[in-house]
């Protein structure tokens with residue numbers, strides 16, 4: 001079986017990224033891009049991003065998670081701390097996150113250090129989730145091997161009974177990570193493969209160095 005994709009080709013023409021129009025702080029440029037992607041048609045979940053970690057087996061692994069907040073400090077997502085990614089981060093907090101926004105022909109790649117956020121912040125976010133998502137976080141021993149789907153469904157039914165009329169508290173193994181960036185690269189597709197790439201790198205004095213990279 002084979003399928004040749006050599007003819008998949010696209011010219012990128014929607015926008016440009018030039019030194020004259022960017023901010024000194026990459027989080028401000030991220031915000032500008034994020035707003036533009038949100039306002040444009042065609043991306044269902046602009047906050048979906050890949051997170052790559054280096055696992056206990058030495059392999060990098062990517063998976064999609066949802067960005068739930070960003071600030072000047074970094075990018076926050078929520079997960080199970082005992083999942084494969086949680087264990088990987090506990091051993092090596094250096095991660096890479098990336099966004100691909102095809103409708104704007106844009107990519108953002110962030111290298112940074114992941115840290116657990118404060119417990120009260122995770123509590124606050126957990127509290128805001130619908131009941132089903134709260135119970136889902138408790139039911140799923142994320143990344144463990146399970147016998148079949150019924151196993152989860154039975155577990156959920158039992159939990160629903162035991163939590164009837166009771167507050168569901170955040171389990172301690174579930175919460176947020178903040179990825180504090182050390183480098184953020186912005187990629188804007190351009191015609192003739194002469195794409196724009198601007199990289200911000202955090203300097204020891206906490207200033208951001210801005211460089212253009214060859215496409």
Ligand SMILES: Cc1cc2nc3c(=O)[nH]c(=O)nc-3n(C[C@H](O)[C@H](O)[C@H](O)COP(=O)(O)O)c2cc1C
Pocket residue numbers: 045048061063064065066067077078079080083084085086142143
């Ligand atoms: C669109 C989308 C959004 C997702 N959002 C999250 C999320 O916010 N948190 C999370 O733990 N997993 C999320 N997942 C599931 C992860 O991709 C992954 O399957 C899960 O976190 C287990 O990863 P791990 O075993 O590598 O730790 C999402 C998947 C998709 C496709």
